[in-house]
Amino acid sequence: MDEALGTPLAGLSLLEAAPDAMIVTDHRGQIVLINAQAERLFGYARTELLGQKVENLVPPRLREQHLHHRDGYQHAPRVRPMGAGLDLYGVRKDGTEFSVEISLSPITIRGERYVSSAIRDITARKRIEKALHDKNIELRNANLAKDRFLAGISHELRTPLNAIIGFTGTLLMKLPGPLTDEQERQLLIVDSSARHLLSLINDILDVAKIESGKVNITREQVVLQDVVHEVSNSLRALAEEKHLRIDVAVPAEPVIANTDRRALQQILLNLANNAIKYTEQGSVAIDMQKACDGHTAIAVRDTGLGIRDEDRVRLFQAFEQLDASSTRRFQGVGLGLHLSQQLATLIGASLDCESTYGRGSTFTLTIPADAA
Amino acid sequence: MSARVLVIEDNAVNRELITYLLRAFGYEVSSETNGACGFANAICGSYDLVLSDILMPDMDGFEFARRFKAAPEVANTPLIAVTALAMTGDREKILQAGFDGYISKPIDPQAFAGQISTFLQDRG
Known part of the structure; x- marks a missing residue:
């Protein structure tokens, strides 16, 4: 398979064993070696890619930018591991794009400089990351909505109770005038029932707060x-x-x-x-x-x-x-x-x-x- | 001379309750239904104490407290929140917003007059 290139890169056939797609380019950016995983990933036969510019595997909209990056890399080649935080894309023979992660390492064989790149399709991971990210936002919003709901419920239930407990109190304090014993007895029932209702409301809100992790323990x-x-x-x-x-x-x-x-x-x-x-x-x-x-x-x-x-x-x-x-x-x-x-x-x-x-x-x- | 109290409360029934209780204990009471009217009244009404609800239309109690505390005319007038915001942390949030005191709803009518007279005494 390396016949077209002569012997220098023959030893690199071990790339076939790598789990990732591997592509080796020379200093002009021409592809000199690819493994079977790369053929599968990009949808080309090996012979279609050998000797071609590596930019053929980059989406057209990003080719100019890639040329620029490659030029920069030629001048300061160093090992760049995967997941360096860049958003990178590859393009298949059929024109479809996909997200990739690429690691680069410069290699020198008999005085010639090459760049070996390992390319990993991360479409599935990106999809999962996005789904997780969306789900997190959704959960955070749901939690905020629940907190607002609890605060709203607490406020809305307390407001009428204020009138009930308040005016029962003014009557029991006999501010508007005297009460018969029976009126007083019945008002005391209203009062204790209203206070009981308040304690139930507090209990329910306490349970809700504990269950949403809102209760702070101060030791x-x-x-x-x-x-x-x-x-x-x-x-x-x-x-x-x-x-x-x-x-x-x-x-x-x-x-x-x-x-x-x-x-x-x-x-x-x-x-x-x-x-x-x-x-x-x-x-x-x-x-x-x-x-x-x-x-x-x-x-x-x-x-x-x-x-x-x-x-x-x-x-x-x-x-x-x-x-x-x-x-x-x-x-x-x-x-x-x-x-x-x-x-x-x-x-x-x-x-x-x-x-x-x-x-x-x-x-x-x-x-x-x-x-x- | 009886102390003058301004009550700012949007809910008519709760406004009536607080005004009624205060008058029953001999205070002279005025009332307003939102923060904006409350503020206008507060700075020219020479009150001894201002009670304000928090959740109100137009201008809420937080905005009211911000303006009230910035107004030199009422620098010595205590501002007390009377509010149904009574979840954990609400009291601290309200005191941080500039209120000098906090009474949660439902108020305790038997204790209310005592709480008010304490706030008036604390004024010093």
């Missing part, structure tokens, strides 16, 4: 006993309404964890609130223990309904209230445990449940030693 040194006491104090009135005791048992020595205070508080508030909600008589206990391996366990124990074994798997799923028939009795959309577990994961803690149906449940939040 700080937190005295865990403080959080436990804040939670039990804020729920004491609710427990007393149902004649339930809240028992708190914490170590005497302050236990300090490096964690997100708000997330921790929200988890414990959800657990204790659930415990009160599902307990008709007895008590709710919050126990905190520091284990010898350094982790801290905070258990919220109730003497309530309990959970059936078969229901355990659904416990932490969103929008689940275990006894569907009980939704009228227990307010809520079933986001509390789902939210709590998501938050626990975010702060590197774990949330587990033990329960005996009919006798009560214990939810335990375990904060690992490295956070403590």
Whole structure:
């Protein structure tokens, strides 16, 4: 195959073994050697290309530019690897263009300078890159649209609630005039229902934010006993309404964890609130223990309904209230445990449940030693 | 003499609520429905406190705050946002825009008068 050129390049027949299309040109830009991969890639027979200018393989619109580049390369030849960031194109015998990546290396044989180029068709890769790029833009836009939607929903739901809670408040403050006992009782129901609705809206938006990765965890040194006491104090009135005791048992020595205070508080508030909600008589206990391996366990124990074994798997799923028939009795959309577990994961803690149906449940939040 | 408060709020019902509450607690209240009218009124009305919504047509609360904080006439008047923008980060964004205080909607009517009097006292 190298007969037309004599022996100098005969040794280069090893180019046939290369995975890429290979073309060797002389100092005038004439093709002196091509391999079978190059024949296939450009759609020419070898004999059609030997002796031709390499510009025949460059799209006509880029030929002048290529001549210029080749001239420059002749004067300062150096190895140029593939993927040097240039957008390069080849043209087949049938005139179709395709994207290529080219590596160049100068070679000198018996004083003659040649340039060896390896050419790779990257049409498929370009297509995938473009598809990925487009998909990324699409995803980013969808995410932005979702954020705008959440912000919009939050704003739109709060605006009418402002009027409901606000004017119920002015009536209950008796600003417009006195109320009968029955009017006051009914207005208190409107007020507590509206506030409940607000907390549901906040829960739903919290879940949505966590799921879109919008919740930032800010770690700080937190005295865990403080959080436990804040939670039990804020729920004491609710427990007393149902004649339930809240028992708190914490170590005497302050236990300090490096964690997100708000997330921790929200988890414990959800657990204790659930415990009160599902307990008709007895008590709710919050126990905190520091284990010898350094982790801290905070258990919220109730003497309530309990959970059936078969229901355990659904416990932490969103929008689940275990006894569907009980939704009228227990307010809520079933986001509390789902939210709590998501938050626990975010702060590197774990949330587990033990329960005996009919006798009560214990939810335990375990904060690992490295956070403590 | 009772303190003078300007309320800028585009929603008629919420405007009525805030004005009603403020009057009930003895404040002298004026109101406007967007930032542009609010600004015109604020710089010549010698108010002790200005409450502004954020999302409003024509000129929103952010633009209003920018102009308000640049106006020498109201250099000593506290500007408080009363807004339903209450997602994480909204409060910080609003305070950064120049507001001196932030009250989220729904407002707590029982606590509202106390919040207002605190802002008036902080004025120093």
